[in-house]
Amino acid sequence: RADENLHVQRDGHWSECYIPAFVRRYPYALAADGERFQVVLDEAWPGFNTEEGDPLFDSEGSESESLKRTLAFLEEYQGHVRTTQAFMGELNRLDLLESRQLQRAVSAGEEAQVLTGLWMINEDKLKALPADQAQALLKNGALGWIYAHLLSLVNLDRLNARLGQRIEAEKSAA
Known part of the structure; x- marks a missing residue:
């Protein structure tokens, strides 16, 4: 939407x-x-x-x-x-970002709801960084921010649930 x-x-x-x-x-x-x-x-x-x-x-x-x-x-x-x-x-x-989308499960006959425009850190690429680059991220504080981002991804489920609640409220109001 x-x-x-x-x-x-x-x-x-x-x-x-x-x-x-x-x-x-x-x-x-x-x-x-x-x-x-x-x-x-x-x-x-x-x-x-x-x-x-x-x-x-x-x-x-x-x-x-x-x-x-x-x-x-x-x-x-x-x-x-x-x-x-x-x-x-x-x-x-460092080529650590990748574009992602989140799809909300819908009932039969409903149009799928897709959240696009999300950029996330690719954990596999992060783990594959050479030691000197990973060390630089640690020393400049960026590694902490990266892991804060990765930990925050659980909030996507909450955002998805919020979208479902809004859609249900719109159906009820119609």
Whole structure:
């Protein structure tokens, strides 16, 4: 089911305890400006107004404490983006990623539900890495992230179950 996020309820609310930083940063974002980034914001966001809430700037035109916290969060977020990009570049360089799909078992006569666009670490390729490359992954911390990813794959079963629940709810509502 294209363009569907099973962690977002039909009413648009996030259904999990943890909200990803990519979502939390809204209505702000960073836009690349050469080597630097500029803060951009969604001026249409209803939270921006002149009647209530925290101002972006104080009476002297300096950044408010609220804006300073937001800027610190965005800077930290961008640092994590760079780290993730470097990590993914290393996985690609070592040819450890492979495209996978998840198929949901369906009843007779129903169209199969397939989740595509999943990228996973190929454990066989990981185990076949030369010792010096595996050692480098261990020393730079990437090996821990790799195993965290592999351990997280059990959550695909939960995601598959969530898709089944949503499909059943849609059938009941129809």
